[in-house]
Amino acid sequence: MKWIFPAIFGMLFFAACQNKPIENESLKTHGDVHTQSNADKIKVEHLNLDLSVDFAQKIISGSAEWILLNPNSEKQLTLDTRDLHIDSVLVDGQSVDFSLGKKDDFLGQSLNIPIPADVQKVKIYYQTSPGATALQWLSPAQTAGGQNPFLYTQSESIYARSWIPCPDGPGIRFTYDAQVKVPAELMAVMSATNPQVKNETGVYQFKMELPIPAYLLALAVGDIKFNALGPRTGVYAEPVVLEKATNEFSDLENILAKAESLYGQYRWGRYDVIVLPPGFPFGGMENPRMTFLTPTIIAGDKSLVNLISHELAHSWSGNLVTNATWNDFWMNEGFTVYFERRITEKLMDKSYADMLWELGYQDLKAIVDELGANSPNTCLKLELKGKDADEGMSDVAYEKGALFLKLIEDNVGRQKMDIFLKNYFDHHAFSTITTEQFLEYLDKNLLQGDSSLYKKIGVHQWVYEPGIPANAPRAERERFSKVDSVRTEFLNGQAPKQLAVQNWTTHEWLYFLRKLPKPLDMDKMIALDETFQFTESGNSEIANLWFVAAIAAQYQKAYPAIDAFLKTVGRRKFLTPLYGELLRTGQKDWAVEMYKKYRKNYHPIA
Numbered sequence: 001m002k003w004i005f006p007a008i009f010g011m012l013f014f015a016a017c018q019n020k021p022i023e024n025e026s027l028k029t030h031g032d033v034h035t036q037s038n039a040d041k042i043k044v045e046h047l048n049l050d051l052s053v054d055f056a057q058k059i060i061s062g063s064a065e066w067i068l069l070n071p072n073s074e075k076q077l078t079l080d081t082r083d084l085h086i087d088s089v090l091v092d093g094q095s096v097d098f099s100l101g102k103k104d105d106f107l108g109q110s111l112n113i114p115i116p117a118d119v120q121k122v123k124i125y126y127q128t129s130p131g132a133t134a135l136q137w138l139s140p141a142q143t144a145g146g147q148n149p150f151l152y153t154q155s156e157s158i159y160a161r162s163w164i165p166c167p168d169g170p171g172i173r174f175t176y177d178a179q180v181k182v183p184a185e186l187m188a189v190m191s192a193t194n195p196q197v198k199n200e201t202g203v204y205q206f207k208m209e210l211p212i213p214a215y216l217l218a219l220a221v222g223d224i225k226f227n228a229l230g231p232r233t234g235v236y237a238e239p240v241v242l243e244k245a246t247n248e249f250s251d252l253e254n255i256l257a258k259a260e261s262l263y264g265q266y267r268w269g270r271y272d273v274i275v276l277p278p279g280f281p282f283g284g285m286e287n288p289r290m291t292f293l294t295p296t297i298i299a300g301d302k303s304l305v306n307l308i309s310h311e312l313a314h315s316w317s318g319n320l321v322t323n324a325t326w327n328d329f330w331m332n333e334g335f336t337v338y339f340e341r342r343i344t345e346k347l348m349d350k351s352y353a354d355m356l357w358e359l360g361y362q363d364l365k366a367i368v369d370e371l372g373a374n375s376p377n378t379c380l381k382l383e384l385k386g387k388d389a390d391e392g393m394s395d396v397a398y399e400k401g402a403l404f405l406k407l408i409e410d411n412v413g414r415q416k417m418d419i420f421l422k423n424y425f426d427h428h429a430f431s432t433i434t435t436e437q438f439l440e441y442l443d444k445n446l447l448q449g450d451s452s453l454y455k456k457i458g459v460h461q462w463v464y465e466p467g468i469p470a471n472a473p474r475a476e477r478e479r480f481s482k483v484d485s486v487r488t489e490f491l492n493g494q495a496p497k498q499l500a501v502q503n504w505t506t507h508e509w510l511y512f513l514r515k516l517p518k519p520l521d522m523d524k525m526i527a528l529d530e531t532f533q534f535t536e537s538g539n540s541e542i543a544n545l546w547f548v549a550a551i552a553a554q555y556q557k558a559y560p561a562i563d564a565f566l567k568t569v570g571r572r573k574f575l576t577p578l579y580g581e582l583l584r585t586g587q588k589d590w591a592v593e594m595y596k597k598y599r600k601n602y603h604p605i606a
Contacts, residue, residue, distance in 0.1 A: 001156055001333075001393075002283030002310050032325045033385040034158050036101065036110040037167035038078045043069035044167055049178035053188070053221050055149045058137045061127035064164050073117035080161035080168040082108030083129040089113050090123040106388050107158070111165050124165050134159035136279060136603045143222065143277045144238045144295070148186060150222035152276050152292065154285060154605055157326055157389040160214035171324040171432040173211035180204050182221045189236060189274060191218040191287035196226045196234070208288065210268065211430055213322055218287035220274055229253055232266075237275040241295060245275045248298045248305065251347075255309055258346045263316055263339065263422045267429065271312065279570030281606035283307045286314030294571050296540035303506040304541060306344050306356065313339035316425050324432040326389040330380040331438060333393075334401015339421075341402070350476075355507040357406070357475035362514065364399035364468060373467040380404065380463045381435045390605075404462045406473050411457055412446060420446045435463060483511050490524070491517070496531035506539060513545040519553040526555075535561045544574045551581040566594050570602040 031040075044066050051062035068077065081100070089098045091113065101110035113122055128135065138150040153163060161168040180188045184202040187195065192206035220236075227246045228234045230253025237245045252273070260266055273291045275298070284307055285292040291311040297304040317335035324331075337360065345353035371377045371394075380401055382392045409417040424441065433441075439459065447453050461469050486499050501508075529535050534546035535558045547565060550558035566578060582591035 001285050001314070002307050032169040032171055034107065034326055034389045035080055035167060035169035035172070036078060036104075036107055037080050037169065037172070038074065038076070039167035039169065039172040041072050041074050042077055042115075043071070044172065044174050045069060047164075047166070047174055047176040049164070049176060049180070051178065052181040053151060053183075055137065055151070055183065058130040058135075059127050060132075060135070060163055063123055063125045064166070065121055065123040067121055068115075068119055070115065070117060070119050075114060075117075077113045077115050077119070077122055079111045079113070079124075079165045080108060080158070081111045081165045082159070082162040083132060084111075084162070084165060085127050085129065086111060086165070087125040087127070089125070090121075091115055091119060092121055106386075108161050126165060128163050131604070132162040133604050134162045138222075138277055138279060142279060142601055145223055145240045148223040150220075150238075150277050152220040152222075152280070153218050154281065154292075154603060155217050156215040156285065157393065158215070159605070160217050163219075164214070164217060166214045166217075168214045170213045170215055170322050170326065173213050173322075173430065173432070175211050176206075176208050176217070178206040180206065180219065180221075185223070186221050187224040188219065188221045189224065189290055190220075191216055191290050193269075194236075194272065194290060196228075198224075210288070212288055212319065213432075216286075216288055216319060218285070218290060218292065220276065220290075220292065222277075224274070226272075230256075232256065232270050234270070234272045235275065236272060236290075238277070241275055241298075244298050244300070245295075248300070248302055249273060249308065251302065251305070252308065255305075255312060255343065255347065258343050259309075259312055259316075259339070261346070262342055262418065263425055266315060267320060268315055271315065273308065273311075278568045279601045279603055279606075281570055281572045281603040283571065283573065284311040286311045286318055288315070288319050296569055296571050296574070299506070299539040299541075301539075303539065306340065309343040309347070310336055310340040313343060320430060321425055321428040322432045324434045324437075326392055327382045327384055328433075328435045329382070329392045330397040330401035331433060331435060333398045334380070334405060337398050337402035338405040351479050352505070352507075354475035354477070355479055355505075355511070358477060358480055359507060359510065359514075360395075360399045360402065361472070361474060363395045364403070367395040368468055375466055378466040378468075400462075400468065403468075403472050407457055407462070407471065408442075408446070410473055411453060416446065439463065479508060480511050483508050484515070487512055487515055490528075496527050506541060509539075509542050510545060513542065513549065516549060518549065520549055522553060522555065525550065525553050526557075529555075529557065534558075540569065540571075540574065544577065548577050548581050551578065551587065552585055554585070554587075563594060567598045567601065570606055572606045575602070575606060 046067040048065040051060050053060055089096055096114055099112045101112060103109050134153045134155050136152055140146055140148055143150045158168050160166055178190060182188045182202045184200060187198045188204045190206045192208040195204055223238055224236050225239050225242050226234055226236050227242055229249060233252040233256060235245045235249050256266060256271055268289050270289055272289060273293050275293050275295050278295050280294045283294050297307050313336045317339055318332040323329055341353050341356055344356060368378050378396050384392050443449060458469050458471060486501060490496060490499055537543040547558060547562045579591050
């Protein structure tokens with residue numbers, strides 16, 4: 001997933017980093033502190049869903065049937081729920097009494113179901129609440145087309161339990177089938193096999209025959225159409241967005257081929273993407289076979305599609321090999337950022353990928369500076385007991401994790417690193433892994449017991465100690481050095497129209513804007529805007545940084561555009577710095593006014 005938990009909404013309070021790695025941990029002995037289920041004792045093999053989507057009441061209702069194996073003759077099945085109304089429960093066809101546990105602010109409520117030793121099926125009839133955390137119900141006015149409502153889910157990290165009673169932990173995998181009934185004028189898609197045309201009944205069938213964890217359960221319902229992009233790839237979107245999306249993502253089949261050339265066969269069959277309405281809180285979500293995407297990456301020039309490389313890379317790192325618990329979240333995202341940048345280098349060139357590495361390093365340094373270099377929040381391996389699972393989802397997992405892998409590559413060589421990673425994905429396919437299990441695999445299969453190399457890399461420091469280690473690799477800054485020179489010329493009085501920026505990419509502009517002083521002199525704000533029309537930019541990344549600068553300088557000309565941006569864009573990556581800058585610059589009243597007006601357009605997670 002391409003999103004970062006924003007520190008501005010509150011400092012993260014984690015327990016201290018572990019001092020020593022725990023060897024030979026399994027899911028059962030390690031424990032997942034964010035699930036109340038007993039899936040370590042009872043095997044949940046398969047899920048059958050039969051659901052109806054009710055836009056009028058803003059609920060999903062129906063049944064979830066679990067196919068089980070009970071090798072330990074357990075007497076109770078325990079599942080995770082959050083604000084679900086449980087109507088009834090059948091165990092092998094017979095109605096049973098059930099109970100709900102005490103409500104926990106982070107974990108929801110356990111659903112406790114008595115079962116016999118030879119149990120085979122447990123069927124739960126239920127409905128969601130209108131405020132379910134995973135669900136965003138959009139009115140027609142909140143969509144691109146403006147004619148029909150829209151629904152989508154966001155199950156990561158522990159929100160699947162708010163729309164399905166399930167064992168909601170990343171280390172618990174199962175297959176699923178689903179039947180979903182929606183209004184006849186709408187189409188439904190899931191993280192599974194998908195229709196490519198709308199049918200007349202509004203009833204859709206889905207199948208995911210490969211085991212996935214609950215956080216990868218996904219559903220979207222709306223006025224959706226499909227365009228093929230290649231033999232295995234395609235894009236879904238609202239009709240008014242579809243042509244732009246098709247043009248923007250036309251290289252998707254090639255991106256998939258580049259990924260396969262690095263780390264082996266794509267194992268999920270099709271790779272399709274769906275462009276959601278602008279309220280989607282993240283850049284993307286790597287739901288298997290159906291990546292959910294923000295429309296903010298449609299810039300018209302394909303300059304932001306590296307985000308798709310990130311979500312596609314999750315088909316190996318995350319979906320295929322999954323972090324066993326949210327304490328190991330860096331195992332999903334650090335690997336994916338590394339893989340994403342390797343794909344980008346193949347698609348573009350090394351100098352382009354170097355810009356992404358440097359911007360990522362800056363993001364990491366910013367969060368470490370904010371949290372503190374000695375903060376346990378900046379460890380890769382986390383301890384989140386008693387905390388919201390989302391609190392581990394910061395730039396530390398993404399960028400520090402990726403730099404750790406880059407450092408290993410620098411020390412062993414790219415050829416050995418690529419062989420190692422390909423074998424790693426093959427060996428652990430469709431399974432979960434803890435940090436400690438990975439380090440054991442790394443030592444055995446790449447470092448090969450070389451204690452001097454282990455110490456040179458500083459494996460223990462990178463994983464279990466806070467801050468950014470001194471040996472963190474830095475990318476070459478050839479292109480950014482030129483940007484620094486141009487920025488200096490501008491700040492020293494050079495007119496914007498005389499600056500040598502003709503061949504700049506989005507990332508050079510981002511670096512230019514990031515390093516401008518705040519607040520920038522008003523005459524310079526005006527000169528930049530008159531020359532480059534930043535206030536009217538159709539590139540969301542550039543617009544976001546420009547709007548932050550405009551708020552800091554109180555550049556009033558940009559304020560109507562900022563208002564429109566906050567009305568239509570629900571991506572948390574953008575909301576956080578914009579609302580945050582308004583607060584920091586004494587413009588709280590305007591921030592509150594806009595938030596009250598537009599809150600309904602934002603996903604509950606945002």
